[in-house]
Amino acid sequence: TRLLRLVIIGVGVLCILQVALNVSLRLALYKPQPAPDEVICVNKTEDMCKLKQETRQYLQKGWLYFRDSFYFISSVQKTWAESRTDCQQEDADLVIINSREEQIFITQLASDRLTWIGLQEVAGTEQWIWVNEAPLTDRFLPFLNIKIEWVPVPV
Structure with missing residues (x-):
């Protein structure tokens, strides 16, 4: 019974260590992905900047x-x-x-x-x-x- 108790405690400790390792790796390696709406906003901002730059270039050329x-x-x-x-x-x-x-x-x-x-x-x-x-x-x-x-x- 003592041996069985040690095996159960050992397996329990290993499970707790595995959970802790999984959580820490998940937190260390996880990079949140922006929501689709956020991606669109970022892309729209980039497009607007590009459009403003092109507009400025045309206007400087006399258009x-x-x-x-x-x-x-x-x-x-x-x-x-x-x-x-x-x-x-x-x-x-x-x-x-x-x-x-x-x-x-x-x-x-x-x-x-x-x-x-x-x-x-x-x-x-x-x-x-x-x-x-x-x-x-x-x-x-x-x-x-x-x-x-x-x-x-x-x-």
């Missing part, structure tokens, strides 16, 4: 910001094709007017100079399309009431 888009008017006169190439080299394109507000903004922005927009005539037709290949509609473009013709650009 203008209006309703989630950036606009640039070059001081160098070029052909439509050259202008579009310049835009594409900046990961942009000639402007596609999507709203009355954007049209007013562009009109005011370009009021004192010749500017190109992303509108082109389909070869051999009198139909016009935007650079994204969407057809031209007359929903907010009052210049459709005038005769459509190219304005000569000084060379």
Whole structure:
């Protein structure tokens, strides 16, 4: 009986030591994972910082910001094709007017100079399309009431 009592006490002590070891290892090695909402917040913060930095870079280069888009008017006169190439080299394109507000903004922005927009005539037709290949509609473009013709650009 004495031997049995020693074995039971020994096993009990070993169990207590094992529990203590498990708890201490768990506390030492456990790194809490953020809740999914916290991860989203961290990612959104990083995205916002990146967006602010990109916005600052565009504004420093002379781009203008209006309703989630950036606009640039070059001081160098070029052909439509050259202008579009310049835009594409900046990961942009000639402007596609999507709203009355954007049209007013562009009109005011370009009021004192010749500017190109992303509108082109389909070869051999009198139909016009935007650079994204969407057809031209007359929903907010009052210049459709005038005769459509190219304005000569000084060379």
